Amino acid sequence: MSPPATRLRVKRYDPRDLLTEALVGILTRPLRAALTTLGTVLGITTLVITLGVAATAADQITTRFDAMTATTVSVSAPPPHPGSTDLPLLDWDGPDQVRPLAGVTAAAALAEAPVGHDLPVRASAVADPTLAGASIPVVAATAGLPAAVRGTVTAGRFFDAGMVARHDRVAVLGDQAAALLGIGDLSQAPAVFIAGQPFTVIGILGGISGEQFLAATVILPPTTAHDRFAFGTPGRVLITTALGAAGQVAAQAPTALAPGRSTELTVVAPPSLERARKGVAGDTNALFLVLGLVSLVVGAVGIANVTLVTVVERTGEIGLRRALGAARRHIAYQFLLESTGVGLVGGVIGASLGVIGVVSVSAAHRWTPVLDARLALAAPVAGALVGLAAGVYPALRAARREPVEALRSGL
Amino acid sequence: MSYGSPSIGPSSPPVIELRALCRQYPATPPVLALRDVDLTVRRGDHLAVVGPSGSGKSTLLAVLGLLDRPTSGSYALDGVETAGLGDGERTALRGQRIGFVFQAFHLLPHRSARENVELAEIHGGGAGRRGRSRRALAALEQVGLAHRSDFLPSRLSGGERQRVAVARALMGAPALLLCDEPTGNLDSANTEALLDLFDDLRDQGVTLLIITHDDAVSRRAMRRVRIADGVLTEERGAEVGA
Ligand SMILES: Nc1ncnc2c1ncn2[C@@H]1O[C@H](COP(=O)(O)OP(=O)(O)O)[C@@H](O)[C@H]1O
Ligand SMILES: [Mg+2]
Numbered sequence: 001m002s003p004p005a006t007r008l009r010v011k012r013y014d015p016r017d018l019l020t021e022a023l024v025g026i027l028t029r030p031l032r033a034a035l036t037t038l039g040t041v042l043g044i045t046t047l048v049i050t051l052g053v054a055a056t057a058a059d060q061i062t063t064r065f066d067a068m069t070a071t072t073v074s075v076s077a078p079p080p081h082p083g084s085t086d087l088p089l090l091d092w093d094g095p096d097q098v099r100p101l102a103g104v105t106a107a108a109a110l111a112e113a114p115v116g117h118d119l120p121v122r123a124s125a126v127a128d129p130t131l132a133g134a135s136i137p138v139v140a141a142t143a144g145l146p147a148a149v150r151g152t153v154t155a156g157r158f159f160d161a162g163m164v165a166r167h168d169r170v171a172v173l174g175d176q177a178a179a180l181l182g183i184g185d186l187s188q189a190p191a192v193f194i195a196g197q198p199f200t201v202i203g204i205l206g207g208i209s210g211e212q213f214l215a216a217t218v219i220l221p222p223t224t225a226h227d228r229f230a231f232g233t234p235g236r237v238l239i240t241t242a243l244g245a246a247g248q249v250a251a252q253a254p255t256a257l258a259p260g261r262s263t264e265l266t267v268v269a270p271p272s273l274e275r276a277r278k279g280v281a282g283d284t285n286a287l288f289l290v291l292g293l294v295s296l297v298v299g300a301v302g303i304a305n306v307t308l309v310t311v312v313e314r315t316g317e318i319g320l321r322r323a324l325g326a327a328r329r330h331i332a333y334q335f336l337l338e339s340t341g342v343g344l345v346g347g348v349i350g351a352s353l354g355v356i357g358v359v360s361v362s363a364a365h366r367w368t369p370v371l372d373a374r375l376a377l378a379a380p381v382a383g384a385l386v387g388l389a390a391g392v393y394p395a396l397r398a399a400r401r402e403p404v405e406a407l408r409s410g411l
Numbered sequence: 412m413s414y415g416s417p418s419i420g421p422s423s424p425p426v427i428e429l430r431a432l433c434r435q436y437p438a439t440p441p442v443l444a445l446r447d448v449d450l451t452v453r454r455g456d457h458l459a460v461v462g463p464s465g466s467g468k469s470t471l472l473a474v475l476g477l478l479d480r481p482t483s484g485s486y487a488l489d490g491v492e493t494a495g496l497g498d499g500e501r502t503a504l505r506g507q508r509i510g511f512v513f514q515a516f517h518l519l520p521h522r523s524a525r526e527n528v529e530l531a532e533i534h535g536g537g538a539g540r541r542g543r544s545r546r547a548l549a550a551l552e553q554v555g556l557a558h559r560s561d562f563l564p565s566r567l568s569g570g571e572r573q574r575v576a577v578a579r580a581l582m583g584a585p586a587l588l589l590c591d592e593p594t595g596n597l598d599s600a601n602t603e604a605l606l607d608l609f610d611d612l613r614d615q616g617v618t619l620l621i622i623t624h625d626d627a628v629s630r631r632a633m634r635r636v637r638i639a640d641g642v643l644t645e646e647r648g649a650e651v652g653a
Binding site for chain 2: 009316317
């Protein structure tokens with residue numbers, strides 16, 4: 001009459017039943033479940049926002065970097081030693097010497113006012129006390145300057161080679177300098193007075209992206225500046241190159257400019273493009289990643305904590321299930337699945353909030369949001385994994401409870 | 412109530428067979444909660460275990476329910492010797508052959524009566540998902556609660572809750588129904604109704620072992636076993652307290 005002992009195998013926990021039981025376990029305590037997910041929601045949101053914004057910002061940085069810095073080479077000569085009889089390293093025909101080099105798209109030579117010369121700039125011959133504090137530097141540059149600094153002449157025109165050759169008393173204002181001096185309309189051929197001497201303003205140069213300081217300067221033809229204010233040879237030659245040619249141009253320019261003495265020149269060239277992009281992206285991502293992971297750990301501790309409390313509270317239920325024939329592993333599976341579910345919900349909500357966050361931050365900065373689809377998909381998975389990891393210890397605790405103790409505690 | 416059922420007697424196979432069973436709790440000094448207990452419960456028996464608080468009743472139920480292991484002695488359940496069984500086999504045996512009814516009902520508060528009954532099949536018994544809800548309804552029918560199948564425990568009276576617990580214990584037709592103070596939380600009217608139900612179950616051939624300290628409960632059992640200080644003695648009509 002006694003049934004065969006071979007049937008003494010614990011009943012398999014049907015996955016559909018397991019899923020139902022875990023789901024009901026979560027949903028019967030909706031407020032607690034919501035509060036428990038909060039940690040994971042915060043963690044995942046932080047992670048998605050930080051990673052998303054980091055990617056967006058890095059993309060932004062590298063885009064700008066590519067467009068501007070990567071195509072600019074600047075060659076400068078050290079200031080000559082007082083009393084040195086050496087010939088100057090750079091001369092005003094420097095741009096003509098580098099222009100034949102492959103990859104050079106524009107070049108200009110630039111000299112700043114000689115040391116010790118105070119050159120006050122005013123909009124009228126009479127001293128205007130309100131402008132006393134505004135100091136506007138005077139520089140001399142060759143006719144190719146607008147192209148070499150990627151500027152645009154917003155009004156009038158830049159001086160040409162003919163004006164330079166004729167030593168014309170003309171000046172071009174950087175756009176900030178023009179604003180400071182109150183000069184905007186060039187139809188009446190306004191004048192600026194440099195150390196009391198009048199110069200006709202023939203143009204305004206704006207949108208300067210290479211050498212920002214030029215926006216606040218008065219730019220004179222080198223010949224005129226030499227005649228009037230004893231400007232010397234240029235201190236720098238600014239070169240704009242085609243994308244990818246900067247490295248080669250930087251290597252060749254000193255020799256072209258000062259054959260035989262090229263090593264005395266200082267070359268400022270952009271670092272290699274790939275290195276720059278990786279560097280920027282790498283730095284930001286590493287920092288943000290640590291932040292996000294810390295938040296996730298906090299989320300995991302939250303889930304573990306609440307699950308432990310739940311296990312203690314549900315001691316009676318555990319005992320009942322064991323009495324009904326549930327194996328220890330069934331109990332473990334159920335609590336694991338519940339904490340995983342809580343983590344997953346947190347991950348889904350966190351991913352959604354994170355995506356909204358990235359889009360908002362990008363919108364505020366007028367950036368194009370860079371959203372990696374893998375990130376949006378990985379976030380809920382990460383949440384579930386956090387829940388799974390957080391559930392291991394409480395689940396083992398639950399499974400280890402003796403059914404007798406568990407039953408004694410009531411339900 | 413008929414005390415002598417034709418199905419009982421030395422001929423029916425034993426469901427419970429205890430031989431020299433001891434359970435000692437490690438403490439200083441050790442507590443011997445069950446001392447050399449011998450007991451045979453046959454199929455269709457209706458047995459009441461009575462005794463004062465602390466006498467070892469719950470300990471006996473835990474051992475019989477395979478929730479706890481005896482320190483020594485042998486226990487055969489439905490012909491299977493349990494002494495050498497591992498945790499998994501004991502769990503399987505428990506799930507398949509034993510139904511529990513507890514004093515505190517132990518119903519899951521957020522599940523309907525039917526879902527609470529179905530829980531027995533989720534973890535124990537041999538049946539799959541198909542027909543489960545029909546079988547749960549049948550079990551509720553058996554305890555006269557089919558019309559309450561969708562109620563949450565909080566909306567049921569104490570007596571109804573305990574009947575749901577009985578229905579759950581009946582799922583999968585266990586060889587043995589173990590009840591620990593099943594009327595402990597019930598008033599006299601509900602107690603009567605539950606005892607009527609137990610009589611019905613016995614008539615259907617269910618083997619019942621009820622732990623109680625209520626005389627009204629033990630009086631309606633076929634056999635009465637008294638336990639005092641871990642020592643078990645069977646009472647038979649006039650020879651009580653031998
Ligand atoms: N886990 C335990 N550790 C030590 N002693 C225990 C333990 N459980 C029960 N006891 C003791 O064993 C005896 C029997 O307990 P129990 O079976 O619960 O009695 P009853 O159910 O009849 O009231 C009591 O003296 C009790 O104090
Ligand atoms: Mg007790």
